[in-house]
Amino acid sequence: MxxxxxxxxxxxxxxxxxxxxxxxxxxxxxxxxxxxxxxxxxxxxxxxxxxxxxxxxxxxxxxxxxxxxxxxxxxxxxxxxxxxxxxxxxxxxxxxxxxxxxxxxxxxxxxxxxxxxxxxxxxxxxxSPISLTARGFIFDAQLNSFIKVGVPGISAITYPVEPALSTLGHSAAQLAITAPALYQEYDRLRSEAEFRLGCAPPLAFLATVAPLNYKPWIITAVVTGCLVLILQAVTQTQSANDILANSAYLGHISIQTVEGLAEAIKQMTPVPNTEGGWIAAIIVAMERRAQYEEKDAVIAELKEFNPVTLSEALRYLDFADEHTLLVQLAHSLDPENPEHAEALSTVDRKLPPRQVGPVEQEELELDQDRV
Known part of the structure; x- marks a missing residue:
């Protein structure tokens, strides 16, 4: 066996x-x-x-x-x-x-x-190869990982789920050790999906070049069958990813992007004591781990928070002497927005003026022309 x-x-x-x-x-x-x-x-x-x-x-x-x-x-x-x-x-x-x-x-x-x-x-x-069920499992799994190292729930949900979803397949090898029966089912579904996706295009092409009578009817029937094969492949891929996502939620496998970030947050000094501070600590950890796209996504989401949380994040970056990230977050805020202006007023350090890029400069000129 x-x-x-x-x-x-x-x-x-x-x-x-x-x-x-x-x-x-x-x-x-x-x-x-x-x-x-x-x-x-x-x-x-x-x-x-x-x-x-x-x-x-x-x-x-x-x-x-x-x-x-x-x-x-x-x-x-x-x-x-x-x-x-x-x-x-x-x-x-x-x-x-x-x-x-x-x-x-x-x-x-x-x-x-x-x-x-x-x-x-x-x-x-x-x-989509990732179902809503798998997305929910991964979201809960990474939320649990952050909560274990002390990150509050409201701060942990700012971390996007897409990085974990994009690396989900890399964790399948762990499942072969921790839960071999689940891995066999995952591997069967993955293989069946790849088999259908691999055979559908050549089947359609073969029906097109084959010297057969009633070719339009035959091509229609074969193409319809190929579409069914592709739909089955998508369904099986979703089921395979559901197994991995559920395994991550149950702790059978670990998602390295999340676990590594959680470990970096655990070692962060100074230790945050506010929700905004924890979000800032997540941003710092992502910067140190070269997760730049995810960092930018968290900063973009942080802008939608209330001025208290924003000011807490700014003060943490200032106190932790993360000047580059402090400037990036401050420059992402709109001084004309009352809530953003209130948060910016709590920063003691003098920030350099915001540099306007060519795209933003062009937009400003267009707005002036309209006025």
């Missing part, structure tokens, strides 16, 4: 590129068969290669074809998956933009733009 368990992941990983490669190879054979005599140049070398290939025995041809199919499948899976992801995302973005334009401008381009916008949002959630 242990031998079978160790072999299954490898067999699953071998099945997908081999199956996809054989389908792509069959498609190429059908596509290139009519021009096979024109593929090689009319030279002595080409004639020698053709005679050598014709003399190969079946025990040599079959392994060579399988090896070519495996390499071809490995390459085409990456290319076709990336293409499907880009095309699907652009279709959803175009639908959302069209619906938003209809809602904002109330034009007759879209009869019911709000319904179209809601449909685009539902499709986006349905085709």
């Amino acid at each position: 242990g031998l079978l368990t160790s072999l299954l992941p490898g067999l699953r990983d071998f099945r997908t590129p081999m199956s996809a490669g054989l389908l792509w190879l069959a498609s190429l054979v059908l596509l290139l068969a009519p021009v096979r005599n024109k593929l090689l140049t009319d030279t002595e070398q080409a004639k020698a290669i053709s005679d050598l290939a014709a003399s190969w025995p079946t025990p040599v041809v079959v392994p060579a074809a399988l090896a070519i199919a495996y390499v071809l499948g490995s390459v085409m899976i990456v290319l076709s998956s990336s293409l499907m992801r880009v095309v699907g995302q652009r279709i959803l973005n175009a639908t959302s933009r069209l619906a938003s334009y209809g809602v904002n401008n109330r034009t007759g381009v879209v009869r019911n733009p709000k319904a179209l916008f809601r449909t685009a949002q539902r499709l986006s959630r349905a085709w």
Whole structure:
């Protein structure tokens, strides 16, 4: 049983590129068969290669074809998956933009733009590899990690959940040790999803190039089946990620981006004693761990807090002598906003003037022209 368990992941990983490669190879054979005599140049070398290939025995041809199919499948899976992801995302973005334009401008381009916008949002959630259930599990898991090191709940929720979601798959290896049965189920769902995603594009292409009668009907039926396969793959990917997210919530696996940040916050000095101070400590820890995008997201969310929390964050950065972060946070605030102005007034240190970038300068000039 242990031998079978160790072999299954490898067999699953071998099945997908081999199956996809054989389908792509069959498609190429059908596509290139009519021009096979024109593929090689009319030279002595080409004639020698053709005679050598014709003399190969079946025990040599079959392994060579399988090896070519495996390499071809490995390459085409990456290319076709990336293409499907880009095309699907652009279709959803175009639908959302069209619906938003209809809602904002109330034009007759879209009869019911709000319904179209809601449909685009539902499709986006349905085709996302991370379900709302997994997102909730990860949110609770990282919240628990921060609370364990003393971060208040209101401060901990400012950390975005996307970094943990983007690295969720890297924690799967831990599950093989802590919960082997769950890992086997996760690996089965992941492999089934990859198999369907890998085989759907070559099936559609094979139906297109195959010399068959009633081709429009056959292509329609095959493309419909491929769409069903892709939908099944998305569902299985969501189920696989649900297993990982639930395992993170139950403590079977740890998310290194969150655990590392929590450990850095635990060692932070001075120790914060306010909600705003804890948010500032999270910002400092992210800066030290080079999580710059997440840091900017927390700063952007911090701007929406009340002036008391803002002033607490500013004072902590000032007291901790984090001058660069203090300036970044202060410059992100709007002095014309009364709440932001109230928070800025609590900073004792003199801050350098805000540098206006070229984009902001252009916006200011446009606003002046309008006035």
